[in-house]
Amino acid sequence: MKIELHQTVIREIVDGYRDDAEAGVVAYDGQLDVRPPYQREFVYNDKQRDAVVDTVFKGFPLNVFYWVAKEDGGFEVLDGQQRTLSVCQYAAGDFSVDVGGNRKAFHNLTNDERSRFLDYELMVYHCEGTDSEKLDWFRIINIAGEKLTDQELLNAVYTGPWLTHAKVIFSKTGGAAYGLGEKYLTGAPIRQDYLETALKWISDGTIEHYMSAHQHDQNANALWTYFRNVINWVEDTFVVYRKEMKGIPWGPLYDQFGKGPVDTDALEAEINDLMADDEVKAKKGIYTYVLTRNEKHLSLRQFDNTARRGAFTRQKGRCTNGTKCKTVGNSDGQMAFDINDMDADHIVPWSKGGKTTPDNCQMLCIACNRSKGDL
Incomplete structure (x- = not known):
């Protein structure tokens, strides 16, 4: 240097x-x-x-x-x-x-x-x-x-020439990328937030590697085409705009789901129901959930301490998984746990209509709750 x-x-x-x-x-x-x-x-x-x-x-x-x-x-x-x-x-x-x-x-x-x-x-x-x-x-x-x-x-x-062209598109307030994606992106173009977002999407997070590889390209057309494809897919797939759509990592979702057919009417009906569901705390996560079906994006309402304590007392500290309990030394299902070693769980899952109410609460040991998908 x-x-x-x-x-x-x-x-x-x-x-x-x-x-x-x-x-x-x-x-x-x-x-x-x-x-x-x-x-x-x-x-x-x-x-x-x-x-x-x-x-x-x-x-x-x-x-x-x-x-x-x-x-x-x-x-x-x-x-x-x-x-x-x-x-x-x-x-x-x-x-x-x-x-x-x-x-x-x-x-x-x-x-x-x-x-x-x-x-x-x-x-x-x-x-x-x-x-x-x-x-x-x-x-x-x-x-x-x-x-x-x-x-x-x-x-x-x-x-270099690639960056000069990319800035014209992505780094100008009122520019092409701003006009197309302002409803869906956060930050300010002039502080390079739009350029950074587009690069993060197309490079799967390896922005420096992408910029190094394309530094001497004569234009940034590939990045601009990709960005337009992402935003056009979002608008075609989610026919009703909501403020919760701003700031979602649309690029990775497009890469994974952008080529498949979508029933837009059914998708909008489900999104509308989820928006009205008071069990769903992370409304922004609804858009990722309806594509991935991963409930972690919804931040579903959790049982409070009163419900947890009530279920724990009813079960006398025992895991409701009984003889299938995953905890070593508990094959007969009779081991009593400390409440801090147990997780509150829905008896009827949220996906099947179960609510986060005391009568739908059960306590599982941590090992069983974490392996529920395998039961």
Whole structure:
């Protein structure tokens, strides 16, 4: 890993500063990509922003900056983006700060005040290295301050034509992915949440491997096609939209169930019944359940301590599995257990209409309850 320290004055940084909002921000005579297209929002509040400029005027040291070298010979800000934007915005006249007891914008400064600001030296590290070296280093320097997300760190490493195209689709508020999937995805496109979700789906969670393999592809069409297929399948399969559909891991469900036929009317009727079932606590999990039939996604209502104690007392601490009890030394079904060594269980399963009421509660030893599927 090659890391070189460069002392760079603010006047060099602010030269050529241009802010095109989500289209990106450049500075340093156009050589510095301060905010790669759609990468991050400006997250400093006014107090933090003013504090950066105040630090400069007082001559106190700012934290170091890290720039990563790009393939085109320019740089991309990895750490120090908010500080960079603060000094650039001040030099552009976007706000004023207290200077010598008076609020002054940049154009109100005296010549010596202006020189003091523009000639302030920043400590900037230029970083070059292999992808793995850069990623490790970026994670280390990102421990404190306004953190980059995991996806932003990966974006800083795997720059190239594929990522540029992917950002246009997935990382723009109001962009193509946002328009198609906003109802189904959580997070903000500009913080790379949509891109991260799509990559997680298509790569089965191995995002870094996928980005490494496709870094030099000329476009991200394969990812975009997959994403559209997932969302179109969701809309075709679940004909009534509910807010609980937002944030579900739709990609893996599409991979497993997206090719089979579905009775959409029957599916919607079942979902409607489950939404009305007070036994089902995790309403969001209904959509995964109707496909997988795994009840764990529903977080079914549990028996309370009163029901547990009542059943335990009725059974005199014995497992209702009797002679089939799985616990060693209990082959005659007569061993009495401590209540903490037993689980409450439905006599009539929820799937067959059983409710979580005291009269439907039985106590099984932990071993038997965990192996019920084998009984």
